Amino acid sequence: xxxxxxxxxxxxxxxxxxxxxxxxxxxxxxxxxxxxxxxxxxxxxxxxxxxxxxxxxxxxxxxxxxxxxxxxxxxxxxxxxxxxxxxxxxxxxxxxxxxxxxxxxxxxxxxxxxxxxxxxxxxxxxxxxxxxxxxxxxxxxxxxxxxxxxxxxxxxxxxxxxxxxxxxxxxxxxxxxxxxxxxxxxxxxxxxxxxxxxxxxxxxxxxxxxxxxxxxxxxxxxxxxxxxxxxxxxxxxxxxxxxxxxxxxxxxxxxxxxxxxxxxxxxxxxxxxxxxxxxxxxxxxxxxxxxxxxxxxxxxxxxxxxxxxxxxxxxxxxxxxxxxxxxxxxxxxxxxxxxxxxxxxxxxxxxxxxxxxxxx
Numbered sequence: 001x002x003x004x005x006x007x008x009x010x011x012x013x014x015x016x017x018x019x020x021x022x023x024x025x026x027x028x029x030x031x032x033x034x035x036x037x038x039x040x041x042x043x044x045x046x047x048x049x050x051x052x053x054x055x056x057x058x059x060x061x062x063x064x065x066x067x068x069x070x071x072x073x074x075x076x077x078x079x080x081x082x083x084x085x086x087x088x089x090x091x092x093x094x095x096x097x098x099x100x101x102x103x104x105x106x107x108x109x110x111x112x113x114x115x116x117x118x119x120x121x122x123x124x125x126x127x128x129x130x131x132x133x134x135x136x137x138x139x140x141x142x143x144x145x146x147x148x149x150x151x152x153x154x155x156x157x158x159x160x161x162x163x164x165x166x167x168x169x170x171x172x173x174x175x176x177x178x179x180x181x182x183x184x185x186x187x188x189x190x191x192x193x194x195x196x197x198x199x200x201x202x203x204x205x206x207x208x209x210x211x212x213x214x215x216x217x218x219x220x221x222x223x224x225x226x227x228x229x230x231x232x233x234x235x236x237x238x239x240x241x242x243x244x245x246x247x248x249x250x251x252x253x254x255x256x257x258x259x260x261x262x263x264x265x266x267x268x269x270x271x272x273x274x275x276x277x278x279x280x281x282x283x284x285x286x287x288x289x290x291x292x293x294x295x296x297x298x299x300x301x302x303x304x305x306x307x308x309x310x311x312x313x314x315x316x317x318x319x320x321x322x323x324x325x326x327x328x329x330x331x332x333x334x335x336x337x338x339x340x341x342x343x344x345x346x347x348x349x350x351x352x353x354x355x356x357x358x359x360x
Contacts, residue, residue: 001085001104002028003076005035005060005096008282011263012091012114014049015168015175015348021052025356028052029083033072033096034059044262049172065095065126072099080107086359090134091115093127101134112355114168116141117148118302125206140358142351144168145305145341165350166343169282173267173289174345180267187272190231190256196274197256198228198327203235204279206317207297211245213318214238217297218251220323221277225254231269233261275331277323284312285342293334295326311336 002020004013013030020028032054046053058075060068076099080088088104088111090097097113104111113134120128135141141157143149144167152162187193200221207213221230232255234242242248261269267286270276276287279297284306287294294312306312310333315326343350 001031001080001083001087001100001109002089003031003033003096003100004054004091005033005072006092006094009091009094009096010046010049010051011172011282012168014051015171016089016114016351017052018050019348019352020355023352023356025360026352029056029085030054031076031079031100032057033076033099034061035068035072035094035096048262048264049176069095069099072096073103076100076103077107080104080109085109087112087355089114089355090138093118093131093134095126095130097134098130101137105137110140110358111138112140112142112358113138114142114351115144116162117143117145117151119151120300120302122206122300140354142354144343144347147304147341163350163354165354166345166347167285168347168351169285170289170342171345171348173286176264176267180264180271182264184268184272186261186265186268190258192229192231192256192272196228197272198224198230198275198277199269199273200230200232200255200277201235201280201283202232202238202278202297204298207279208235208238208241210318211248214241215248215251216318216320217323218242218248218255220320220327221255222251222253223320223324224327228274229256230254231256231258231273233258233266233269235260275327275334277327279317288312288336293330293336295323295330297323305339305341306336309337309339309341 020026034057060071080103088100088109090100091114101111116135141152141162143164149162149164202217224230234257270286270292271290273292276292276294284294284303288306288311296312296314297317299314313326313330316322
């Protein structure tokens with residue numbers, strides 16, 4: 001049983017689900033918790049990436065962390081008791097990940113975690129807490145980079161339970177490289193074709209829930225429009241916060257604000273951008289995969305390789321001036337080192353092969 005619930009997990013399922021479907025010894029039961037239920041966050045992703053229709057959609061929706069996780073936990077436990085899966089597969093660090101792992105472990109169902117070993121030092125970050133719990137209760141930990149494997153081994157996780165396989169998001173980046181060109185009309189629609197622009201996204205709670213911090217970010221992006229177009233696909237939660245704050249609304253005036261974009265549209269936007277400015281872990285890597293420099297709106301990243309290789313830089317999102325300095329510096333020094341820290345683009349095959357061996 002594979003449990004997904006949020007955009008980053010849909011992306012990973014786009015790689016693994018087709019491979020699982022082709023494997024004669026494995027049968028996937030795909031469960032969508034409904035954690036992300038916005039059309040652009042769900043249906044567009046499933047349609048564009050040919051992800052199989054989920055066998056179940058729990059339609060949990062939003063809510064406080066405890067409420068949402070508890071609701072998922074109860075529904076997933078019921079499903080697992082009914083379907084009796086041989087293994088539960090979870091991705092990343094969302095509440096869906098935590099709920100599925102808890103339900104499975106309490107029912108003595110072996111659990112595999114994709115994207116293990118990543119770390120933020122901020123223990124108050126909800127996603128970081130989810131990841132720490134899941135890694136401590138899951139049976140099999142699949143890591144996207146060598147550093148993540150070393151982190152787990154240093155914490156005493158048995159080496160037989162840790163598998164470096166690379167990042168399935170790199171697999172997908174290679175798969176859709178050409179397909180994304182068919183969705184490049186988004187550049188024309190936004191009037192940025194053949195024009196220098198910065199692509200920005202803001203959704204992390206630490207940035208959106210602090211009015212001063214969100215104001216600093218939007219003000220920095222606002223001031224960059226004197227030299228560049230700034231394209232900002234607005235996350236539903238971020239939009240809801242801005243809609244309630246007239247001061248923040250004024251910051252958006254010169255920025256090209258759009259609805260959330262489909263995955264292939266975002267790939268086109270990332271590839272053509274001069275720079276990506278984001279607090280999204282997934283978008284940091286997508287920028288790297290398409291050779292686009294990135295400024296990370298946070299003081300640390302789980303993907304430290306991007307910073308070490310010079311493709312991304314960290315900045316203080318509470319300081320307008322710090323954000324602008326980071327943007328200008330990265331525009332002047334965009335090129336990073338070449339390398340393959342996240343595998344060779346065959347992570348999905350390695351994971352499926354290992355799962356088949358574990359269940360055989």
